[in-house]
Amino acid sequence: MEPRQGPGFPDEHEFRLDEGLTQADLNALKDLRDRYLARSEGGEHSPLEQGWLGPRELALYDVTFGARIGWKWRAVMSEMALRAIAPPRGTLLDWGCGTGVASRAWIEAHGPEGQRVLLWDASHAAQEFAAQRLRARWPALDVQVLHTAPTDVPDVLLLSHVLSELEDAAFDALVDFAAQARFVTWVEPGSHAIARRLGGARERLRAMELVPLAPCPHTGACGVLAPGHERDWCHHMAPPAPEAFTTRLWNQVARELGIDLRSLPYSFLVMGRDPQAPVPPGLARILGRPRLEKGRALVDVCRAEGLSTLRLLERTDKRLFRTLDRAPDTARLFHIEESDGRIETIVPPWP
Numbered sequence: 001m002e003p004r005q006g007p008g009f010p011d012e013h014e015f016r017l018d019e020g021l022t023q024a025d026l027n028a029l030k031d032l033r034d035r036y037l038a039r040s041e042g043g044e045h046s047p048l049e050q051g052w053l054g055p056r057e058l059a060l061y062d063v064t065f066g067a068r069i070g071w072k073w074r075a076v077m078s079e080m081a082l083r084a085i086a087p088p089r090g091t092l093l094d095w096g097c098g099t100g101v102a103s104r105a106w107i108e109a110h111g112p113e114g115q116r117v118l119l120w121d122a123s124h125a126a127q128e129f130a131a132q133r134l135r136a137r138w139p140a141l142d143v144q145v146l147h148t149a150p151t152d153v154p155d156v157l158l159l160s161h162v163l164s165e166l167e168d169a170a171f172d173a174l175v176d177f178a179a180q181a182r183f184v185t186w187v188e189p190g191s192h193a194i195a196r197r198l199g200g201a202r203e204r205l206r207a208m209e210l211v212p213l214a215p216c217p218h219t220g221a222c223g224v225l226a227p228g229h230e231r232d233w234c235h236h237m238a239p240p241a242p243e244a245f246t247t248r249l250w251n252q253v254a255r256e257l258g259i260d261l262r263s264l265p266y267s268f269l270v271m272g273r274d275p276q277a278p279v280p281p282g283l284a285r286i287l288g289r290p291r292l293e294k295g296r297a298l299v300d301v302c303r304a305e306g307l308s309t310l311r312l313l314e315r316t317d318k319r320l321f322r323t324l325d326r327a328p329d330t331a332r333l334f335h336i337e338e339s340d341g342r343i344e345t346i347v348p349p350w351p
Contacts, residue, residue: 015063017247025060026256032061033257058129062099064253067241069161072187072266073105075238076214079331080185081109082350084277085213085270087183089114090155095162095174097121100130102160102187107138116142120150150177157181163194175201179208183272190235190265190288198267199225199234205271214270216302217283217333223307224287232300232307235288237327238264264327265289283349286332290324297324299343301336311342320346 015021021029052058080087087110094103097119107115117134121127127145134143157178166174178184184205188194199222206212212219215236224234244250244261254261265288284303290312291298297312314321330348337345 015059015249017063017243017249020248021060021252026252028057028060029064029253029257032057032065052123052125055125055129058099058126062101062129062133063249066099066101068264069187070101070105071241071264072238072268073102073160074241075236075266076185076187076268076270077105077109079214080270082330083214083333085272086276087185087272088155090182091116091118091152092156092158093118093120093150093154093181094130094158094160095120095150096159096165097130098123098126098160100133102158102185103130104133104137106156106158106185107134107141112138112141116144118144118146118150118154120146153177153180155181156183156185159184159186161188163188163197171197171201175204179205179210181273184210184269186269188267190233190237190267192231192233195233195235195267196225198269202269202271205269210271210273211275211278212269212271213275213277213279215268215285215331216279217285218302218304219279220304223302223305226306229307233267233288234302235265235267236332237289238266239327239329240264262326280349282335284334284336286334292325297321299324303336308341310336310338312346313342316343317346 052061089110092103092106092115094100094106094117097103098121100119103117103119107117119127119130119134121130124145124147131143131145134141159174159178162174163171178186178201186198186201188198202212202216202222203225206219206221215234216222222234223229224232240261244254250261253259281304284301287300287302287307290300295314297314298309299312301308301310312321312324334346334348336343336347
């Protein structure tokens with residue numbers, strides 16, 4: 001199996017999925033989890049007190065925790081393709097780029113033609129790592145590392161797992177900056193606090209004339225943030241990559257760090273100015289993980305009229321019912337007819 005890192009990182013900083021990690025590597029991953037990832041999932045938000053410890057830590061993060069973020073981006077890119085959402089080409093800013101997971105997923109999905117990638121992160125080491133990975137994969141791609149915080153508005157703004165690092169003033173400034181872009185794609189953990197904070201960003205961007213395109217089944221106010229829904233949050237489940245269950249590296253990560261590789265909750269936003277693919281009317285979206293009971297499931301459904309919990313009987317759609325306990329291969333978007341809180345028909349909007 002090919003090494004996961006590009007040129008510029010010596011052999012001792014490369015990892016193969018079919019080879020195991022050392023105990024030192026596993027300890028470093030545990031430290032990374034405790035130092036940053038657990039806090040992020042918990043919804044805290046404040047600047048990191050400690051940056052990356054070196055190139056090996058960056059490479060180790062990229063092939064493990066970063067890869068899991070990449071699986072989330074893959075799910076978002078798949079949904080954008082399904083819904084025929086066509087982002088503009090031009091200048092792409094990966095803000096808070098880390099190791100470049102978001103920009104790599106984007107170029108992989110949309111191609112390098114007509115694209116210029118700008119990388120910004122508080123860590124110069126992370127920026128250089130991200131740039132090397134992009135250049136190794138697409139040698140002709142125009143990749144630039146920014147040495148000061150960006151002020152010029154990009155055509156496309158990518159934001160990935162940054163909310164936990166932003167205090168309120170920085171969050172406000174980022175939303176104001178995002179509001180000037182032509183197109184914004186924002187991916188975050190699927191925790192309650194983070195997802196609701198992202199929902200707040202959606203409402204502010206919507207007020208500044210960016211149109212919600214995904215995951216929303218409508219372009220109106222967010223039903224999750226309506227009074228009485230304080231315990232709800234807009235989140236989804238991404239399918240893990242096949243190598244999560246077939247390689248020695250991921251076997252170690254799951255066993256030693258106690259990570260359930262089948263569970264990958266995420267929240268996200270796709271918003272655009274004058275979008276080419278507006279949201280079709282009448283859509284409904286199943287959020288999160290349905291609660292399964294004998295012969296029926298309780299599903300949280302987002303529609304233009306708001307958020308509600310509906311009953312889906314197994315006999316209504318046996319094939320769909322059997323898939324509700326795992327991450328879906330495609331976005332859970334449907335046309336739904338219901339009566340007295342029970343789903344009567346549930347049909348995907350695409351063949």
